[in-house]
């Protein structure tokens with residue numbers, strides 16, 4: 001029965017196949033529909049698809065070389081960050097590529113709009129029938145069984161031979177949306193405790209405040225002075241940062257900063273509703289532990305709405321393209337959202353990682369929470385192999401894991417949820433290769449086969465992430481998550497940038513070569529682990545480890561290492 005059906009459909013598609021006057025090559029394909037999705041029917045031929053076309057960038061290797069040259073201490077051009085135009089030179093497709101793609105667009109009767117500052121991304125609107133024809137594709141409707149989420153995707157597509165080396169890839173095609181959307185990496189609501197706690201000047205193992213964080217890491221409370229310094233806090237999925245809650249938070253925990261506010265930028269139809277009940281736990285946490293720790297540094301909440309231009313990336317690429325379009329992007333950007341690496345196609349992951357390299361070359365430090373599922377990914381889930389998170393596998397950003405206090409004097413251990421591990425998409429960068437190989441030899445065959453020993457390892461660093469007091473909708477609560485850690489570490493970097501800028505020096509920019517060159521500027525975390533996938537995960541250890549990275553910041557030592 002089954003085989004007859006197969007034969008029938010094979011004949012049928014043969015009969016429909018058009019004579020091919022052109023020569024096409026498969027550009028991307030996937031073997032299986034991702035778990036949870038099923039094909040539920042053909043897509044209506046006249047449905048308009050909004051496809052994005054990535055052109056081959058003129059010199060991505062040159063960009064990466066330039067990034068390392070300006071970010072590696074000791075290099076002749078250390079700190080000489082690139083201008084917008086200099087970065088765009090590496091990224092803008094060659095005239096040959098643009099002409100080839102333009103000629104093809106004209107031939108197939110499509111008009112495109114550039115959606116990135118360097119013109120390496122184009123957007124086209126095309127009906128399903130035509131997309132199937134020009135890409136030898138089979139766009140169909142796929143439905144996620146659990147959530148009902150639908151997406152029109154194809155299992156493979158081809159491009160004309162003449163576009164090889166010019167057209168990089170088309171999106172969304174073979175990558176599927178994350179069924180539940182981007183998720184904040186915060187252990188809520190389960191761990192959200194509803195309680196009112198008095199402001200504490202010192203630390204307690206059940207309530208962490210800005211004053212506690214300042215005391216354990218030696219972060220000064222003196223106000224930063226530089227107006228050109230900027231700390232960007234990204235917001236997604238209608239998580240709003242509430243100004244009244246910030247005011248309450250400061251009045252309880254940073255009376256010396258009373259009245260400090262944040263600026264707002266929006267893209268993709270983003271907004272920042274101030275309705276108290278719409279205050280987002282993630283957004284409030286991120287704003288309160290940047291404004292409240294990076295004393296006096298100008299903070300901007302960048303709210304990305306739901307009209308994404310970047311398809312399945314949920315705005316991750318849009319926010320970077322938005323900042324790349326600015327002449328003075330913030331010197332630090334913190335993000336507490338993430339995904340499973342495997343949910344994103346390699347082409348897309350590469351492209352986004354390359355966008356981080358562009359912004360890093362401009363002098364922006366890009367920090368992300370590493371995830372809250374230990375070795376099982378962004379959130380705890382069942383698994384047999386370890387699940388690396390995205391974008392922590394990208395070598396051109398800084399991934400921040402979490403710790404928790406073991407005593408009120410400030411001793412720390414790894415937080416059990418702190419995600420860490422090894423990318424399956426990106427190879428190990430040289431700045432971490434020696435510390436990572438030391439770690440790997442120290443664990444022998446533990447967990448062998450469950451992770452990729454040649455992948456980029458994360459997190460890079462850590463910061464406190466358990467029992468931080470925040471104010472949401474007027475109430476004081478405590479939250480856990482690497483979502484706490486990224487804003488805290490970002491604040492440290494912003495305060496060091498303030499001192500650098502005050503002396504007429506460059507901000508730190510892409511951090512990792514600097515961080516790995518200064519391991520002694522960290523409080524090494526040597527206890528705890530990050531269980532998941534029915535294992536104990538990795539153990540924290542002396543030196544770098546895939547739970548807490550190099551450790552938590554020692555402000556004075558990091559600042560001295562930065563030369564201020």
Ligand SMILES: *[C@@H]1O[C@H](CO)[C@@H](O)[C@H](O)[C@H]1NC(C)=O
Nearest residue numbers: 178179180183339340378381
């Ligand atoms: C990650 O993938 C697993 C299945 O492999 C899925 O259960 C989980 O929901 C995914 N996580 C996210 C954040 O999408």
Ligand SMILES: *[C@@H]1O[C@H](CO)[C@@H](O)[C@H](O)[C@H]1NC(C)=O
Nearest residue numbers: 423424425426427452454455
């Ligand atoms: C392991 O990582 C390397 C380096 O990024 C990659 O090329 C390889 O495909 C990965 N292996 C698997 C099984 O994912």
